[in-house]
Amino acid sequence: MIRINKFSIVAAVILGFVLVGCDKDDAPADNFDTSGTFTQNDQMARPAINTVFVSSARKNEFNTTVPSAMNAAFNAQFQSVLTGFGYTTNVLGWDKATFAGALVTDVLNVSMTGATAFGTLTGRGLSDDVITTELTLIFGGASGMSNPGLNNDNVNANDKAFSATFPYLASPF
Amino acid sequence: MKKKFLLGGLLGIVLIGSIIYAADHIDAPAVTGPGSTSPGNDITDIYAFQSPADNSKMVFVLNTQGLLSPAATGAASFPANVMYEFNIDNTGDNIEDLVIQCLVQNGKMRVYGPVAVGTPGLTSTVKTSGPSTEVAVTGYGAGSPSTASNGNGTRIFAGPRDDPFFFDLGRFKQIIAGTAASFNNPGTDSFAGTNVMSIVVEVPKSLLGAAASINVWGETKSK
Numbered sequence: 326m327i328r329i330n331k332f333s334i335v336a337a338v339i340l341g342f343v344l345v346g347c348d349k350d351d352a353p354a355d356n357f358d359t360s361g362t363f364t365q366n367d368q369m370a371r372p373a374i375n376t377v378f379v380s381s382a383r384k385n386e387f388n389t390t391v392p393s394a395m396n397a398a399f400n401a402q403f404q405s406v407l408t409g410f411g412y413t414t415n416v417l418g419w420d421k422a423t424f425a426g427a428l429v430t431d432v433l434n435v436s437m438t439g440a441t442a443f444g445t446l447t448g449r450g451l452s453d454d455v456i457t458t459e460l461t462l463i464f465g466g467a468s469g470m471s472n473p474g475l476n477n478d479n480v481n482a483n484d485k486a487f488s489a490t491f492p493y494l495a496s497p498f
Numbered sequence: 499m500k501k502k503f504l505l506g507g508l509l510g511i512v513l514i515g516s517i518i519y520a521a522d523h524i525d526a527p528a529v530t531g532p533g534s535t536s537p538g539n540d541i542t543d544i545y546a547f548q549s550p551a552d553n554s555k556m557v558f559v560l561n562t563q564g565l566l567s568p569a570a571t572g573a574a575s576f577p578a579n580v581m582y583e584f585n586i587d588n589t590g591d592n593i594e595d596l597v598i599q600c601l602v603q604n605g606k607m608r609v610y611g612p613v614a615v616g617t618p619g620l621t622s623t624v625k626t627s628g629p630s631t632e633v634a635v636t637g638y639g640a641g642s643p644s645t646a647s648n649g650n651g652t653r654i655f656a657g658p659r660d661d662p663f664f665f666d667l668g669r670f671k672q673i674i675a676g677t678a679a680s681f682n683n684p685g686t687d688s689f690a691g692t693n694v695m696s697i698v699v700e701v702p703k704s705l706l707g708a709a710a711s712i713n714v715w716g717e718t719k720s721k
Contacts, residue, residue: 357608359601359624363581363719366529366539370715372521372663385528389620392715393592430592432713433546435556437703441547447711450547451559451662455521474680475673478666484690485660489550492643492655492698493557494662498568498691 365389370433372455378403378428387431395430403429407463415462416469424462451487451494456480520689521663523564529718537563538577542694543663544716555651555702558584558598560716561694564661571658571693572638576602581622581719582697586612588707594618596706599625600656600697607656607697608632612705622719651702659696661689 368388369375379387379402390398403425412421419427434446441448443455457477461469465476485495521543529539542564549555560582566574576582581601585594598611599622613628633646636657647653666685672678706712 357601357603357606358578359626361623361721363583363622363624363721365620365717365719367522367525367541367718368715369522369525369541369544370713372543375522376520376525384525388525388528391593391619392587392713432587432592432715433544435546435712435714436548436710437556437706437712438710439548439553448547449545451545454664456665478670478681479683479685480664480666480687483660483662483664484687487662491549491551491557491645491653491700492659492696493550494559494659494696494698496643497566497571497638497658497660497693 368431370431371428371449373459374428374431378406392430392432396426399429400425410463412463414467416465416467417462418467452482454481520564520665520667523663538575538580538695539718539720540564541716541718542661544714545662546714549700554704555700556706557698557700558714558716559662559699560584560600560697561659561661561663562697562718563695564663564692565689566658566661566693566695568691568693574638574658574693574695576607576635576656576695576697577720578603579720581624581721583622583717583719584611584699585615585715585717586706587713588709590709590711590713592713597622597625598699598701599628600654600699602635602656605635606632607635607654609652609654609699612701620719650705652705653700655696655698657696658693661692661694663689665689 375384375387404421407421407425414420433449435441436447441450443449443453444458449455460478461476464472487493487495523542524540540562542561545559547557549557563574581599584598586596587593588595594615596612597615598609600607600609609631610625610628613625629650631646631648631652631654633654633656634644636644638658643655645653645655664687666681667688669678669681669685
C-alpha cells in the first residue's frame, strides 16, 4: 500500500502514455485488476461436512473436487464414517447409503419460492441451529430422540443478536 | 458402550492431524496448515436465505478467517489475490450455471454477477461482462456498516462481523477424545466473542433463474 505513492502514479501515467498507441485492450481506467486465472483452494456448502466426514489426508482433495464428482470419489468414506457412528436410520427414514448419498454432494439446496431454513433442507439462515440438526440426523435415530446426550449440543443461538436490516450479521466484538 | 467406543475411535482417526474444526473453520491443510500464507482462503461458513427484508430477494453470505479475536480483527484483511465466488446451480446437476464473484483491492470490494459461468470448474477468470457493484470495505470499529447497491437491486457488504456460527466445539472434542460421554446442558458456545471476515451479497431472485430450487456453494480461488 505504501508503494502506491506519487512516484508510482507518475510512472503509471507515463507508461500509459507510452503504451496507449499500441494496446487496444486497455484495462478499465479505475485500476481494478481483473486479470489472471484464479485456482480453487477452499469450498463449502453445508456445515461440518468436510470437517466431520472426510479424513485429514483427503480434506484438500475434497475442497478441490467439483460437487458433481464428490459422490463417486467420497461416498464410500461417508458410509464408513456413518458406520462408525453406529448409524442405521434417522427421522427422514434414510438408510446409510441414502444418507451418505445426500451428504456427500456438498451443496446447499435453497428454495426460491418461500421461506428458507436448514432444518427443512431449504437453505441456511443465520439463526438456524445447524449443528443440532445434523447431530439429530446422525445420532437421533428414527425418532430423532435417541442418544439424547449426543443429538443436541445445547447451544441453541448465537451470542449476539442479528439485525433485521442488511447486512443482517451482527457487528464484530 | 460399544457404540461409544466406535464413535470415539473413528472420530479419533478422522481428527489425526487436525487442530480444531467446526462448520468449515480450518478444514483444509492447504489453506490453514503450518506454513500457509493464505489465511484469507479459509471459508468458515456459507449461508443462503430469503431476505428477511424483501422476500423477492436472496441473501448469500461467505465468511472467512474464523476465530478472530477482537484484538486480531483490526489487522485482518481480504487478500487482493483471492476471488470469493458463490456458485449457483439452477438446473439440478450440481454444476454451476451462475457465479457471483467478489474481489477486494485497495479497500474496496467489487462484485460481478450473477453472471453465466461460461466454463464451470476449479479455475475462474473474472466475468467482467456481468453487472458489477462496488463498496468500501467496512473497517473494524466502524459505527455502521458500509453498504452499496446498484440499479438491478443488488446490495453488497464486506468487512468484519461477529461469527454467526454457534457450537459447543470444546465439549464435542472431549466427547470424541473419550473424556466425556455427552454434551452439557446448557452447552458453551466455542465461537462466542470471535469474529470473521464476512462478505454478504443480496440479489433479486429474478437474477437467479426460474427454478423452484437452486443449489449453492462457496469457493475461494487465488492467483
